[in-house]
Amino acid sequence: MPSYTFTVNGESVTVDAPADLAMLWVLRDKLGVKGPKYGCGINVCKACTSHLDGEAFNPCVTPVSDCAGREVTTIEGLADGDQLHPVQEAWLDRDVPQCGYCQPGQIMAAVALLKRTSTPTDAEIDAIENVCRCGTYFRIREAIKQAAAAMR
Numbered sequence: 001m002p003s004y005t006f007t008v009n010g011e012s013v014t015v016d017a018p019a020d021l022a023m024l025w026v027l028r029d030k031l032g033v034k035g036p037k038y039g040c041g042i043n044v045c046k047a048c049t050s051h052l053d054g055e056a057f058n059p060c061v062t063p064v065s066d067c068a069g070r071e072v073t074t075i076e077g078l079a080d081g082d083q084l085h086p087v088q089e090a091w092l093d094r095d096v097p098q099c100g101y102c103q104p105g106q107i108m109a110a111v112a113l114l115k116r117t118s119t120p121t122d123a124e125i126d127a128i129e130n131v132c133r134c135g136t137y138f139r140i141r142e143a144i145k146q147a148a149a150a151m152r
């Protein structure tokens with residue numbers, strides 16, 4: 001079985017895995033990184049959203065072979081030690097989550113958006129495709145705007 005080396009939340013890891021094994025299962029089952037959630041497995045719900053080289057990606061449809069030599073960041077790697085990311089702070093302040101299942105992916109998508117723009121419009125926020133069955137979209141929008149202001 002081939003082996004692949006990449007970085008997960010700042011630590012270099014090497015895993016033995018079939019080339020086509022989805023990165024979501026490498027993270028969750030081989031490495032015990034459970035922040036990225038499984039919802040659909042077909043790049044629709046976005047519950048698994050994480051970052052690959054700093055940009056949002058969906059590990060449920062990304063083979064481990066595509067991640068070799070690259071930098072994977074999950075919700076577990078977002079805070080700087082005890083210092084939460086401003087998006088996480090805003091999420092807490094706005095009391096965004098309900099059941100919480102979609103929230104790691106929502107936060108990672110929000111962080112990726114704020115890397116692209118420091119002044120996100122409602123349309124840009126609404127273009128985030130992450131599904132929330134609890135309907136927390138209004139609070140997500142408010143939290144993203146609050147985080148954007150804090151980061152400017």
Ligand code: FES
Pocket residue numbers: 037038039040041042043044045046047048049058059060061
């Ligand atoms: S699990 Fe639904 S997009 Fe990845």
Ligand code: FES
Pocket residue numbers: 097098099100101102103131132133134135136
């Ligand atoms: S908080 Fe429950 S699915 Fe989003």
